[in-house]
Amino acid sequence: MPYEANPADDARIESLLARMTVEEKVGQLGVFADMVRPFAPDVNPEANVRNAAEVLEQVRAGRVGALFNGVGAAQGRQIQRVAVEESRLGIPVLLAADVIHGMRTVFPIPLGEAASFEPELAERTARATAVEATAAGLHWTFAPAVDIARDQRWGRGAEGAGEDTFLGCAFAAARVRGFQGEDLRAHDSLLATPKHFAAYGAVAAGMDYNYVEISEGTLRDVHLPPFKAAFDAGALAVMTAFNDINGVPASANRALLGDLLRGEWGFPGVVVSDYTADMELVAHGYAADARDATLRAFDAGLDMSMQSGFYAAHLPALVESGEVPMAMLDEAVRRVLSVKAAIGLLDDPYRSLDPARETDASQREAHEALARDAARRSIxxxxxxxxxxxxxxxxxxxxxxxxxxxxxxxxxxxxxxxxxxxxxxxxxxxxxxxxxxxxxxxxxxxxxxxxxxxxxxxxxxxxxxxxxxxxxxxxxxxxxxxxxxxxxxxxxxxxxxxxxxxxxxxxxxxxxxxxxxxxxxxxxxxxxxxxxxxxxxxxxxxxxxxxxxxxxxxxxARLPVSFPHDSGQQPFFYNHPRTGRPETPEMSEFKARWREHPNTALYPFGHGLTYGRVEYGATTVAAPALAWDGTLRVCATVRNDGVRATEEVVQLYLHDRVGSRVRPVRELKGFRKVLLQPGQSLEVAFELSRADLAFTRADGTHGAEPGAFDAWIAPSSATGKPARFELLPPA
Missing domain, CATH: 3.40.50.1700 (Glycoside hydrolase family 3 C-terminal domain)
Structure with missing residues (x-):
């Protein structure tokens, strides 16, 4: 649920800020490896390594805002006891981990689960994951990954929902709702962190950590919407991406973190770096050294630094020199403390740290049944x-x-x-x-x-x-x-x-x-x-x-990614822009295709068979035109001619025939999974409004343009015959 500020929490936070030293303030912005509890090994390169005693001493000194990737309720209580009872101000520590698609019970990879085309399923598996993770002494997960992956060479596509933005938005919101539950202060609520902000899935050649060259329109229409959907669902944290965007690293990108995230979207939560991403500004060639990297990242709007230690080492001196105003430091700390208040840590620092709950296996059977159902719904x-x-x-x-x-x-x-x-x-x-x-x-x-x-x-x-x-x-x-x-x-x-x-x-x-x-x-x-x-x-x-x-x-299930004929087709995605020389029968050899393969998928986005035999009737529109402020009903009849009951994913696609920017050949704009008994027919309808037709126009504004559109209700992105309608201009 969306977070609403609490005046009592605000007063407590202001009281803490007034008493904190600069070093204690900077401490709240540090996220470090949890070496006190059993730690997940070999998942990141070593950087700024400390042993358990050193970690606890830093907690005692008020120099740690969060610890990550250690688990265990009993030792988590030990960490929190040091923070609350032995540090000067008693501010509790956030305990975090990379809990992506299951804790003790493992659910399908997010890409596989997206194949279900059932966001409510992802919400249920995320909820079960949150129950198990919080029982193991965690408050915060670095998930969901909401990157749109249009190049299948990129390995991290497994963590997201595939190549389509509409589907990605639905799953981003569902996973946030599932992780966080209905009450952020509940002992089984797990703070969600959509990542990686932004355009990480657009790395050149599908090479991880690579550069990103991208138009403003593609950034806004393809890669940013899943983050907005996650924030609208109540996410209070976001993790920056490793990549640069048009030459400016995401972790020090003022236009991204300040102008867009804080300014345009009004995001109230915390921005945390990915592992040592602020340190990597030096390797990028964007910062001269550690001090410069710290200044650039913090000035751009990066609240929390993960594992590099750069903020602890350099922010106090930057504040003392006036290069970082104290007000800016206070605002970042205020956001961190507000998130701790939002999840109930300031009132109940030992929430989600109950050893008895960790050993309770009463939900194991239900979670295994859910894992089985999620897995078969993903095939x-x-x-x-x-x-x-x-x-x-x-x-x-x-x-x-x-x-x-x-x-x-x-x-x-x-x-x-x-x-x-x-x-x-x-x-x-x-x-x-x-x-x-x-x-x-x-x-x-x-x-x-x-x-x-x-x-x-x-x-x-x-x-x-x-x-x-x-x-x-x-x-x-x-x-x-x-x-x-x-x-x-x-x-x-x-x-x-x-x-x-x-x-x-x-x-x-x-x-x-x-x-x-x-x-x-x-x-x-x-x-x-x-x-x-x-x-x-x-x-x-x-x-x-x-x-x-x-x-x-x-x-x-249906494919959330297109299966190509050949690796060399990458990046390949179904909703590519039209070209002036499309591959059509009337074109000669001078058309958009490869010598070896057509410009098609072997199996397209949205494809998948059932054990039924579902036939689609014609797509129809209720009227030839959609009024500027009106709605339009688009429908088709589906029929199961088979002898087995089946669940069919009915998909709605649109195409804007003429636009101020070249438009995709098709775009998913709706889907519905329906149960059809043998011999059963069902009319499936979708309602369109002008908002469904909007995009980032050539002048940089967002909105729809009057004109002709095609609509398909079909079993995949490459099938069906369209119905045509017109969006009328404003009266």
């Missing part, structure tokens, strides 16, 4: 030739591939605290669903990146003895996430060779694809009779896969 059925799926339980199945028995690649990136003892791999899930385990033959075939001696021979033998092959292949977990950019978004060669050998037997193949991004599928994987995108699904991977494979759950 996308790309292809199902001849209705090969779902499988009969008496079919002889060869489960082949390095992910068949694997338990180390279920989580996906940025899972620091999962309870691995509860993970269910694919073999376990399938065996649990079978009455006769003898029908399942399991062979690795190869390792993740290397051949196994005799592996292909064993896989071929298993395939020949089976009615169907479940081919469990994909990316190793470490291929996606931070610092995991790829030049070729394909399977490792050893896995591709395994696929080719198995397919050559002639036994039908169902690919179980595990991935943290869209992949360019090749050869036998691309040509398999059926393909399921299973992402990194978390704790309940095996059960979820079995539910879909055997038809206990009809797949209902």
């Amino acid at each position: 996308v059925l790309l292809k199902n030739k001849g209705d090969l799926l779902p499988l009969r339980r008496d079919a002889r199945i060869a489960l082949v591939g390095p992910f068949a028995r694997d338990r180390d690649n279920l989580e996906g990136c940025w899972t620091l605290f999962g309870d691995r003892s509860r993970y269910v791999n694919v073999e376990q899930g399938l065996r649990a669903a079978l009455a006769d385990g003898a029908v399942l033959d399991v062979v690795d075939g190869c390792a993740m990146e290397a051949e196994l001696e005799g592996g292909i021979e064993a896989a071929v033998a298993a395939a020949r003895g089976a009615d169907v092959v479940l081919l469990a292949v994909g990316e190793p977990q470490r291929y996606s996430g931070e610092a995991q950019s790829r030049t070729r978004i394909e399977l490792p060669p050893a896995q591709q060779a395994l696929a080719e050998a198995v397919a050559a037997t002639g036994t039908p193949v169902v690919v179980l694809l595990r991935n943290g991004r869209a992949l360019a599928l090749q050869g036998a994987v691309r040509d398999a009779q059926a393909i399921l995108v299973t992402w990194f699904l978390g704790s309940q991977t095996g059960h979820a896969v079995a539910d879909v494979v055997f038809g206990d759950f009809s797949p209902s």
